[in-house]
Amino acid sequence: MTAADSVLTRPRLVASGGLTTLRRQPLIVVLGVMVAAFQLSTGSFLDPANLRGIATDAATLAIVAVPSALLVISGYLDLSVGSTLALGGLVGGWLAGQGQSPVVAVLGALAAGAAVGAVNGVLCCYFGLSAFIVTLGMLTAVRGLAQQLFPLPLSGFGTGFAWLGGARIAGLAAPVVVAALVLAAGALFLALTPAGRHVFAIGVNREAAHLSGIDVRRTPFALFVITGVAAALAGAIKASVLDSVVAGTSGSGFELAVLTAVLVGGVALTGGSGSILGVLLGVLFLGCLQNGLTLLDVPTFWQQMAQGSALVAGAALAYFAPRAAR
Amino acid sequence: MTTRRFATVPSATRRQFLAYSGAVAAALTAAGCSAPPGAATATRPSASSGARLTKIGLDYPFTQLPLYSTLVKLSTAGAKKHGASLLTTNDGANADTQASNLTTWVARKVPAIVSFPMVFEATEAIAKAALDAGLIWVTYGGSLEHQSADIQFSFRKGGTLLGTAAAKWAAEQLGGKGKIAFLTDSTIELGRERTKGMIDAFTELAPGVDVVAQEQAIDPDTGLAKTQAILAKHPDLNLVLGVTDAAAYGGFKALQQAGRKKDDARTFVGGQDGSAPSLVAIKQGTFYRASAALAPDDIAHAIVEVPRAVAAGKADPGVEVPIALVGPGDTAAIDDLLAQNG
Numbered sequence: 258m259t260a261a262d263s264v265l266t267r268p269r270l271v272a273s274g275g276l277t278t279l280r281r282q283p284l285i286v287v288l289g290v291m292v293a294a295f296q297l298s299t300g301s302f303l304d305p306a307n308l309r310g311i312a313t314d315a316a317t318l319a320i321v322a323v324p325s326a327l328l329v330i331s332g333y334l335d336l337s338v339g340s341t342l343a344l345g346g347l348v349g350g351w352l353a354g355q356g357q358s359p360v361v362a363v364l365g366a367l368a369a370g371a372a373v374g375a376v377n378g379v380l381c382c383y384f385g386l387s388a389f390i391v392t393l394g395m396l397t398a399v400r401g402l403a404q405q406l407f408p409l410p411l412s413g414f415g416t417g418f419a420w421l422g423g424a425r426i427a428g429l430a431a432p433v434v435v436a437a438l439v440l441a442a443g444a445l446f447l448a449l450t451p452a453g454r455h456v457f458a459i460g461v462n463r464e465a466a467h468l469s470g471i472d473v474r475r476t477p478f479a480l481f482v483i484t485g486v487a488a489a490l491a492g493a494i495k496a497s498v499l500d501s502v503v504a505g506t507s508g509s510g511f512e513l514a515v516l517t518a519v520l521v522g523g524v525a526l527t528g529g530s531g532s533i534l535g536v537l538l539g540v541l542f543l544g545c546l547q548n549g550l551t552l553l554d555v556p557t558f559w560q561q562m563a564q565g566s567a568l569v570a571g572a573a574l575a576y577f578a579p580r581a582a583r
Numbered sequence: 584m585t586t587r588r589f590a591t592v593p594s595a596t597r598r599q600f601l602a603y604s605g606a607v608a609a610a611l612t613a614a615g616c617s618a619p620p621g622a623a624t625a626t627r628p629s630a631s632s633g634a635r636l637t638k639i640g641l642d643y644p645f646t647q648l649p650l651y652s653t654l655v656k657l658s659t660a661g662a663k664k665h666g667a668s669l670l671t672t673n674d675g676a677n678a679d680t681q682a683s684n685l686t687t688w689v690a691r692k693v694p695a696i697v698s699f700p701m702v703f704e705a706t707e708a709i710a711k712a713a714l715d716a717g718l719i720w721v722t723y724g725g726s727l728e729h730q731s732a733d734i735q736f737s738f739r740k741g742g743t744l745l746g747t748a749a750a751k752w753a754a755e756q757l758g759g760k761g762k763i764a765f766l767t768d769s770t771i772e773l774g775r776e777r778t779k780g781m782i783d784a785f786t787e788l789a790p791g792v793d794v795v796a797q798e799q800a801i802d803p804d805t806g807l808a809k810t811q812a813i814l815a816k817h818p819d820l821n822l823v824l825g826v827t828d829a830a831a832y833g834g835f836k837a838l839q840q841a842g843r844k845k846d847d848a849r850t851f852v853g854g855q856d857g858s859a860p861s862l863v864a865i866k867q868g869t870f871y872r873a874s875a876a877l878a879p880d881d882i883a884h885a886i887v888e889v890p891r892a893v894a895a896g897k898a899d900p901g902v903e904v905p906i907a908l909v910g911p912g913d914t915a916a917i918d919d920l921l922a923q924n925g
Contacts, residue, residue, distance in 0.1 A: 299816065306841065307815030313840075314808050400647075408652030409925050412860035423840070499803045499836055501860040503829070505647025506802055551812035557769055557799035 282523065283574045284538040288545065295549035302549060309430065313498070315544035316432035317342075317491040319537065321511070322518045323443035324484040326536045328388075329519055330447075331477050332460040332528030333381060336392040338488040338515055340399035341373045342508035345489025346496035347403055350411045353418035362418055366493040367486050373399055374485020378478035396512065403504040412501035422497030432494045439487065444533040452476055460528030518543055521571045542571055636667050636719075636894050640688050641886055642698040643723070644674035644681045649858070650879065653924055657883030665891060678702045685709045695719035695890035697734070703727060719893045723886075724773075731893040734885045735903040738773050741855045741875035742780025742826070744908040748873045749824055750788035752851050759791040761821035761849075764813045766800040766830040774801065777826045777855055785824065792822070801826060806833025814841045821849055828854035828861035828874050835864060835871045845869045857909065859924050865909065866917045873910045879923045881905060 278285070295302040321338050328335055349366030353359060377395055381388045424431040447453040455476050458466040467473045488508075496502040522539025524531030546567055550560045639662050643651055659669040670693060672684040678701040688696055689712050696713055700706035703725055711729040713720045722733040753761055765782055768774025786794065795817045798809040806825060814820055814837060823838065825831025831854030843850055850870040854861055857876025864871035885902045892900035909916050 301816045304815050306818070307812065310808070310811035310815060310837075314811070404647065404652070408649065410649050410859050412863060495804065498840075499807065499833065501803065501832065503649055503803075505649065505651075506829070509647070509802075547808065548812050551796075551798060551809055552816055554796060557767075560799070 278534075282532075282535055282538060284522065284535070284542055284571060287571060287574060288538060288542055291542070291545055291549065295545065295552065299549070299552040302552060307548065307552070311541075311544045311548050312433045313430045314548075315540050316430070316436035317494055318511075318514060318518055318543065319436040319540045320432075320439050320491045320494070321484070321487050321515050322522075322536050322540055323439050323533060324480060324487045325515050326519045326522070326524045326531055326533065327443065327447070327456055328477065328480045328484055329524050329526060330460045330528055330531045331456045331480060332463060333388040333477050333481070334392065334516070334526075335374075335377060335481060335484045336389065336512045336516075337373060337377060337395035337399055338484065339508040339511035339513075340396050340403065341370050341485050341488035342492035342495070342511055343502070343504055344373065344399055344403045345370045345492030346502040346507055347407045347411060347492070347504055348489070349418070349493035350414050350496040350502045351407065353414040354411060359417040359420060362414075363421065363490070363493050366489045370485040370487070370489025370492075371482050372485070373489075374482035375478075377485065378481030381481065382474040382478040400505075407502075407504045410501060410503045411496075414496065414500055418497050419500060420497070422494050422499075432498070435490070435494070440533055440537055443536075447533060456480070457529060460530070462529075514543065517568060521568060523576075539571075542567075636665070636695050636891055638668055638670055638694055639887060639890055640670040640672070640693040640696045640698075642672045642674065642681065642685055642688070642696060644672075644678075644699060644701050645676050646673060647676065649924070650856075653879045654883055654886065656925065657879055657923070658886045661883055661887040665887065667887075667891075669887075674701070676701070678705060682706070682709060686712075689713045689716055689718065692716060692718065695721070695894065697721040697723055697886050697890060699723040700725065700727070719890050721889050721893065732889050732901040734882075734889055734901065736877065737903060737906055738776040739780035741877075741906045742777040742782075743784040744780075744906070745824060745853050745855055745873055745875045746781040746784030746786075747788060748908055748910065749822055749851055749853055750785045750792075752872065753789045753792050753822065756849060756851075757792070757821055759789060761792045762795045762817050762819060763789075763792050763822040763824065764796040764798065764810065764817075764820055764834070765794065766806050766809060766823065766825040766827075766834060767797050768799060768801050768826045770799070774826055781824055781826065781855075795820065800830040800833065803829050803833035803836070806830035807837045808833075810834040810837035811840070814838070822851045823853075825852075825854035828856040828858040830854065831871070831874075832858070832861050832864070835861075835869070838870070843870070857920050857924075859921060862909070862917045862921055862924075865911055866914060868911055873908055875906055875908050876920055877904060877906050878920060 292302065301307060325335055325338065345366040348369040349362045352362035352365045373395060377392055380386045380391045422432060426434045447456065455471045458469065458471055459473050459476060463473050492508060518539035519536055520526060521542055522535035524535060546564060550563055555563065641658055643654060645651060655671055662669045674681040674684055681701050682705060685698060686709060689709060696718060698706065700722065707727055707729060710720045710727045714729050719731045722730045724736055726733045753759060763785065767778040769778065796813045800806045800809045810823060810833065823831060823834035825834060831852050835852045838850060839845060846868055847870050852871045853873035855875040857874050861871060861874050865874060881904050885904055889900055889902060
């Protein structure tokens with residue numbers, strides 16, 4: 258092929274690649290239609306202030322959804338992220354409240370998350386216990402630990418810690434920048450590293466992966482630890498944004514939001530397939546839906562029905578559309 | 584602003600129960616918390632009458648709430664003063680677990696049980712069994728047909744106090760004009776009562792203020808997200824009133840993130856519960872200006888003293904725990920509440 262041929266065929270290739278992406282990620286179309294509908298009906302959905310609000314809200318979900326998606330792709334899952342988020346926020350907030358520097362506070366939170374993730378990882382990857390049972394148990398146990406350690410609400414963490422949730426970096430809220438970095442890291446990890454390919458291989462067939470020389474314990478163990486760290490980071494960010502955290506209620510139900518975003522984003526619960534682009538779309542789908550329904554003044558119970566129906570429809574589309582395309 | 588230091592308020596309804604915050608709503612919703620509308624209270628003297636109580640069982644199902652830890656701490660200390668120990672259950676906001684734990688206590692013959700029923704109808708049979716076994720049964724946050732006494736709360740009153748204070752502020756500071764958003768709860772009876780009291784009082788006293796939104800929110804995360812969305816449509820929003828302090832605190836943060844100064848003279852945020860972060864914000868003179876608060880000391884006192892009064896054979900031993908509005912001028916009351924919260 259000559260250089261001229263290459264230039265002539267590139268747009269076609271790009272168009273074809275775009276179509277393929279649309280076929281693989283039908284949620285792009287759904288999201289586009291939803292955004293257009295919300296904008297037309299409210300007139301304020303695409304206002305910069307509103308978009309900033311959606312992005313900031315969605316950031317913590319994205320930070321946890323990315324490593325959670327990697328875990329699901331590798332055939333595991335982590336249901337303890339809601340409680341880990343609370344523990345991370347409490348440890349970070351408490352350290353900040355004790356006068357520690359924000360860096361120490363955040364590192365303390367991350368250490369707490371890593372510890373939870375390591376326990377999950379050891380029990381699931383090295384002892385072979387069911388990830389569903391282990392992380393469900395940890396969801397309760399970590400919540401109990403958090404309430405025992407911090408029975409009363411914490412607040413007033415100081416201006417240094419507030420930076421984590423309130424600072425602007427190049428015009429973007431700090432949590433959004435962190436989420437963007439996590440998304441980019443997740444995508445690069447999956448696409449460009451051998452370990453990323455191992456994640457898929459383990460998820461498709463653990464035994465075959467083992468026979469191929471892949472360490473089927475170390476990679477998922479690392480993902481459990483990273484998921485714990487990410488949940489704790491999200492907790493620290495939430496504590497910073499709200500300048501308060503309550504052990505009993507912080508992050509309650511968050512694990513379901515994460516799992517929903519991951520599954521709506523097209524990651525197979527059975528493992529072996531999924532993408533970070535899909536996770537991003539799942540996170541944005543949830544964020545835009547909740548925000549749009551609020552802007553439309555939809556009554557509470559109708560909002561719940563609409564959210565539930567949209568989630569089922571989105572998940573069905575993510576599941577069936579790629580098959581139809583084949 | 585109308586401020587009253589924990590004065591006793593008249594009874595509003597029998598379907599009342601204790602202050603709450605955060606994400607408890609889902610669990611409560613599933614359980615359908617409320618006393619049956621027609622529940623006629625028939626108190627009965629217990630076989631324990633006249634006896635000295637050595638054990639008091641506190642069955643408070645919402646263990647995830649900060650208030651739970653505070654109440655256990657204060658009630659344990661209160662019981663100890665009288666030579667009694669406090670037993671607790673771990674219901675995990677689950678009505679089935681609560682029923683199982685209460686049945687166990689009745690079988691173990693715990694002499695006095697103070698129970699906050701998640702489903703009043705479902706608890707009736709257990710309360711009857713407790714009375715039949717000669718135990719003392721005190722219903723917390725409502726009334727049952729079979730009980731020795733009850734501990735009541737006036738939640739509509741809390742909403743009314745907050746709505747009234749906000750309307751008065753709107754008249755004085757905004758000339759009776761402006762925009763308000765309510766963060767409400769329609770999922771449980773307590774939430775509905777607080778919501779109704781708040782909205783009815785405000786809209787009646789400040790008819791010139793536009794109600795631009797009524798959104799379900801009881802926790803800070805949801806309060807933040809909902810208020811952010813409301814602000815996108817109504818950037819000139821003046822007031823946010825919350826059914827809980829937790830939700831209102833989320834609104835408070837959303838307004839600040841939208842660029843509102845902490846002490847903006849044309850902004851009012853208020854909530855209900857008397858939770859610590861909100862009380863601190865009020866004390867600091869921010870635009871978080873009011874909270875309808877219950878005093879944990881009063882509740883803990885009732886948890887210990889009502890069953891003791893029943894055991895002592897006192898007539899009409901039930902109590903209603905008072906609620907009061909605290910504002911920026913109530914520094915002593917705020918300090919007192921913060922100290923009680925630990």
